[in-house]
Amino acid sequence: MNGYLQAFRQYAVFRGRADRAAYWWFALFHLLVILAISFLERQFAIANPEIYFGKITGLYLLLSFLPVQALSVRRLHDIGRSGWWVLLKLIPLLGWLLVQVLALLPGHATANRYGQAPSHSSER
Numbered sequence: 001m002n003g004y005l006q007a008f009r010q011y012a013v014f015r016g017r018a019d020r021a022a023y024w025w026f027a028l029f030h031l032l033v034i035l036a037i038s039f040l041e042r043q044f045a046i047a048n049p050e051i052y053f054g055k056i057t058g059l060y061l062l063l064s065f066l067p068v069q070a071l072s073v074r075r076l077h078d079i080g081r082s083g084w085w086v087l088l089k090l091i092p093l094l095g096w097l098l099v100q101v102l103a104l105l106p107g108h109a110t111a112n113r114y115g116q117a118p119s120h121s122s123e124r
Contacts, residue, residue, distance in 0.1 A: 004029035007067045010074075014083055018074035019118040023103050026071055030064065072099060077114035078107035 003025035010016075037057045041047035047054040073083035079102060088095035109117055 001025075001029060007071045008064075010067070010070060012066045012070055014070050014073045015077075016074050016115050017078040017107065017112075017118055018071055019078060019107055020075075020103070022118065023071060023075040026068075030068065033060065072103070075103050077112075078118065079105045080108055080112050080114075 003022045006022065007026045034053075034057060037060055038047065038053040041054040041056055042052065046056075069086060072086045072089075076083055076085050076099075081102065085102065086099060088098050091098075107117065111117065
């Protein structure tokens with residue numbers, strides 16, 4: 001939960017690095033929040049039946065867009081890649097999948113050109 005809140009504290013911070021744990025914990029909680037909001041919208045019959053979510057889910061996705069992209073960039077920085085690699089997500093499905101695979105790679109244990117290794121990392 002702390003990684004989820006930390007991503008929102010660094011709302012649009014595209015510099016620095018994020019370790020695997022921070023990225024994947026955020027991804028898990030982000031998915032759970034989307035599913036919970038969408039479920040409640042369907043229960044209260046305010047969801048669009050064609051796409052299974054409504055305006056509240058859409059608003060959450062809009063508000064979380066920058067933190068998701070910023071965390072993705074920081075994760076790419078941790079493995080030594082440029083943040084511009086996040087643009088691969090524009091390629092439907094394949095690009096998103098490739099960014100997720102890159103996020104699985106272990107980060108550099110030492111400083112790289114994007115900064116020091118995240119101090120709270122236990123994977124190194």
